Amino acid sequence: MSMNLLRLFGGRNASAPVARERLQILLAHERGLLGQSDLLVTLREEILAVVSKHVALDPDKVIVKLERGKSVSTLEVDIEVPNDFDKAKAAIQRRMAG
Amino acid sequence: MAKVLVVTSGKGGVGKTTSTAALGAALAQGGQSVVVVDFDVGLRNLDLVMGAERRVVFDLINVVQGVAKLPQALIRDKRLENLWLLPASQTRDKDALTDEGVGRVIAELRSRFDWILCDSPAGIERGATLAMRFADEAVIVTNPEVSSVRDSDRIIGMLDSKTVRAERGERVEKHVLITRYDPARAARGEMLNIDDILEILATPLIGIIPESQDVLKASNVGTPVTLNNAESAPARAYIDAARRLMGEEVAMVVPAERKGFMNRLLGRRAA
Numbered sequence: 001m002s003m004n005l006l007r008l009f010g011g012r013n014a015s016a017p018v019a020r021e022r023l024q025i026l027l028a029h030e031r032g033l034l035g036q037s038d039l040l041v042t043l044r045e046e047i048l049a050v051v052s053k054h055v056a057l058d059p060d061k062v063i064v065k066l067e068r069g070k071s072v073s074t075l076e077v078d079i080e081v082p083n084d085f086d087k088a089k090a091a092i093q094r095r096m097a098g
Numbered sequence: 099m100a101k102v103l104v105v106t107s108g109k110g111g112v113g114k115t116t117s118t119a120a121l122g123a124a125l126a127q128g129g130q131s132v133v134v135v136d137f138d139v140g141l142r143n144l145d146l147v148m149g150a151e152r153r154v155v156f157d158l159i160n161v162v163q164g165v166a167k168l169p170q171a172l173i174r175d176k177r178l179e180n181l182w183l184l185p186a187s188q189t190r191d192k193d194a195l196t197d198e199g200v201g202r203v204i205a206e207l208r209s210r211f212d213w214i215l216c217d218s219p220a221g222i223e224r225g226a227t228l229a230m231r232f233a234d235e236a237v238i239v240t241n242p243e244v245s246s247v248r249d250s251d252r253i254i255g256m257l258d259s260k261t262v263r264a265e266r267g268e269r270v271e272k273h274v275l276i277t278r279y280d281p282a283r284a285a286r287g288e289m290l291n292i293d294d295i296l297e298i299l300a301t302p303l304i305g306i307i308p309e310s311q312d313v314l315k316a317s318n319v320g321t322p323v324t325l326n327n328a329e330s331a332p333a334r335a336y337i338d339a340a341r342r343l344m345g346e347e348v349a350m351v352v353p354a355e356r357k358g359f360m361n362r363l364l365g366r367r368a369a
Contacts, residue, residue, distance in 0.1 A: 014287025019244045020294045027251050027298060 100208040104233040108249030110220030113277040118217040123322035124340035126181035130212040136186035137229035138219035149320025159187040162199035192225040235271040242290040273304035281355040305339030308353035
C-alpha cells in the first residue's frame with residue numbers, strides 16, 4: 001500500500017521505494033540473526049550437556065531453533081533419542097562409577 | 099586530545115580511500131595535524147590518491163614489526179606541511195599485522211597528531227577489523243544503493259561490538275558519509291534517498307558527496323579533491339564534513355539537480 005503510494009509520487013518507474021522495503025526486511029532479519037547466533041550456540045551446548053548426563057545422545061541430533069514472531073518468539077528444541085537409550089544410559093553410569 | 103577515526107564501509111569501491119584523502123587534507127587545511135594510515139595491506143592505494151607513491155620507503159608493517167621506526171615510515175605531504183601519510187605494505191599480507199602491534203603504532207601516532215585517519219580495506223576480515231579496532235570515531239562511507247547500505251549496516255554492528263571502545267562499554271561515535279549521490283536520479287526515484295538511508299542505518303549524517311568528474315580528475319593527478327579544486331561541489335562537501343568532524347555546526351546541503359534548459363522549458367517536475 002505505502003509502496004504503491006510512493007510509486008505514484010516517485011514517478012513511473014521509481015525503484016527506490018522497492019529498494020528501501022527490501023532493505024528494511026532483510027536488515028531486520030540479519031540484525032536478529034547476528035545478535036542471536038551466540039545465544040543459540042550456548043543454549044545448544046548447555047542443553048546437550050544436561051541431557052547427556054542422563055541419556056546417551058548423538059550431539060548432531062540436537063537441534064535448537066529460534067523462530068521470531070511479531071510479539072512472541074518460539075524456541076524449538078529437537079533432540080533425537082536412540083531407542084536403546086536405557087542400555088546406553090547404564091553404560092554411562094558404569095563408566096562414571098568405574 | 100588525538101582522535102582516531104576509521105573510514106570504513108564493508109563494500110569495496112564506494113570511496114573509502116578518496117574520502118580518507120579528502121577528509122585528511124580538509125582537516126589539515128583547517129589547521130589540524132593529520133596522519134592518514136593505509137590499512138589495505140597488499141592492495142594499498144592511499145599513496146597513489148595522495149600522490150606519494152614514489153616516496154614510499156617503509157610502511158605500516160615495517161613499523162609494526164620493528165624493522166623501521168615510525169618517523170622513517172611517515173611521509174610528509176608536499177602541499178600541506180601538517181598532513182602525513184603512513185602507507186601500507188604492497189608485498190606482505192594482512193596476517194603480518196597483529197592486534198598488539200597495531201595498538202602500539204596507534205598509541206605512538208596519538209602522541210604526535212590531532213587526527214589519525216585509518217583507511218580500512220573492504221570486507222569484514224582481519225584488515226578491516228584491525229583498522230577499526232582502536233577507533234574513537236567512524237565514518238561509514240555509503241553509496242545510495244542496496245548492497246552498500248546492507249554492508250554498512252553490518253559494519254555498524256561490528257563497530258558496536260569488535261572495537262576496543264565497545265569492549266570497554268564505551269561508544270564509537272559513528273557518522274554516515276553518503277558518496278556518489280546523483281541528485282537527478284534521486285529525484286526520479288531511481289536511487290535510495292538520504293532520509294531512507296539514514297532511517298535504515300539509524301546513524302547521523304556527516305556529509306553528502308555528489309557524484310562528480312572532479313573526484314576522478316583529482317585521483318588521476320594524485321591530489322586529494324579538496325586540494326585539487328577546492329571550489330568544486332565534492333570538495334566543498336568534503337570540507338563541510340571535515341568542519342563537522344571538528345565540531346562546527348555547518349548546515350547540510352543536499353546536492354540539488356541542476357535542471358537542464360529543456361526540462362525547465364517544459365516545466366517538468368522533479369518529484
